[in-house]
Amino acid sequence: MRLDKFLADHNIGSRKQIKEYVKNGRCRINGEPAQKSDVHIDEENDEITFDGKLLSYSRFHYFLLNKPAGVVSATTDGSSRTVLDLLKDENIRGLSPCGRLDIDTEGLLLITDDGVLIHELLSPRKHVDKTYEAHLKSDISEEEIKLLEEGLDIGDKNDDGSPFLTLPAHARIGERDEEGNMVVYLSIHEGRFHQVKRMFEAVGNEVVFLKRVSMGPLKLTDDLSVGDYRPLTKEEITLLKAGK
Ligand code: URA
Numbered sequence: 001m002r003l004d005k006f007l008a009d010h011n012i013g014s015r016k017q018i019k020e021y022v023k024n025g026r027c028r029i030n031g032e033p034a035q036k037s038d039v040h041i042d043e044e045n046d047e048i049t050f051d052g053k054l055l056s057y058s059r060f061h062y063f064l065l066n067k068p069a070g071v072v073s074a075t076t077d078g079s080s081r082t083v084l085d086l087l088k089d090e091n092i093r094g095l096s097p098c099g100r101l102d103i104d105t106e107g108l109l110l111i112t113d114d115g116v117l118i119h120e121l122l123s124p125r126k127h128v129d130k131t132y133e134a135h136l137k138s139d140i141s142e143e144e145i146k147l148l149e150e151g152l153d154i155g156d157k158n159d160d161g162s163p164f165l166t167l168p169a170h171a172r173i174g175e176r177d178e179e180g181n182m183v184v185y186l187s188i189h190e191g192r193f194h195q196v197k198r199m200f201e202a203v204g205n206e207v208v209f210l211k212r213v214s215m216g217p218l219k220l221t222d223d224l225s226v227g228d229y230r231p232l233t234k235e236e237i238t239l240l241k242a243g244k
Contacts, residue, residue, distance in 0.1 A: 003027070004037040006048060009091055010055050026051050060114035061095065062232040062240075063087060066224045067109045073100035083109060086227060098122065099191055107133075107212035108220040110240075111229070117241060121216070122191065126243060128216035131187040132196045133174070135209035139182050144203040145171045148186065154198040166190065166199060181208060217244050 004018045007027065012018055015037070021027060022037040028049045029041060041048060043057045067073070071081045075096050080103065084092045094113035098121055101109055112118060120126050148171045156164040167189050174183040186196055197207045213220045217239035224230060232240070 001041060001043045003034055003039050003041050006041060006043050007050065011089060011091065012050055060112060062237055063111045063229045064218055064232055065109045065111055065229040066220060066226050067101055067106055068227045069104045069106055072103050073097045073109060083111060087111065087229060101212060102194065105210045106226060108215055108218060110215060110218065127189050127191055129187050129189055130212060131185055131214040133211045133213050134184050134186055134196055134200060134207045135177050135181045136184060136200065137206040137208050140184060140205055147203050148199055152199055152202045154202045156192065216240055
């Protein structure tokens with residue numbers, strides 16, 4: 001890989017700035033000042049420092065975004081802002097969201113350029129558990145909670161035309177929100193289109209606000225404001241890859 005690409009991937013600056021920084025001796029390769037910004041490096045084995053700080057090599061990038069409502073889970077869109085537009089300080093080349101949240105859904109969204117991991121996490125056989133916080137228009141009964149948990153007809157069909165029921169899920173009633181709406185934490189093991197909203201519709205209710213709060217080992221914590229993002233920790237990446 002070229003040194004300037006490696007430095008750009010670490011958000012050191014634009015190619016033009018990097019050229020200048022290298023000329024000023026701020027970057028070292030294995031202890032020696034780099035002579036030119038377009039030299040080729042062995043990014044996995046060479047020790048690259050910038051202003052004395054060691055830059056570690058990472059082939060892929062992983063971010064956890066707290067998606068706000070009003071942005072689309074896509075890499076490009078003709079009219080609306082996309083989730084990638086929120087990764088302001090990152091080199092977004094190659095990044096894409098892992099799955100989709102509806103435009104009006106908030107919460108945890110994994111964004112990465114690790115296509116293999118995205119494929120694994122979205123594959124129907126390996127779907128990881130996802131938990132959603134659903135605020136409801138009407139109160140929900142224990143019986144309806146049981147129906148959500150057992151599996152429901154939400155309108156999808158099997159090849160033979162029979163109802164393609166949802167898989168068993170887990171539902172827990174939380175505290176009411178500020179408007180007095182009932183809140184249910186629903187954990188599902190699938191990722192069908194509008195699944196959570198359709199599950200509540202199937203029991204005669206309506207979701208008025210939806211937020212994803214976890215996906216496999218990833219949890220949305222209060223310190224990440226709506227619209228903000230953070231890189232995943234090494235431990236989170238390891239757990240995700242292990243399918244935990
Ligand atoms: N289920 C939905 O209905 N919407 C989402 O955004 C995610 C899951």
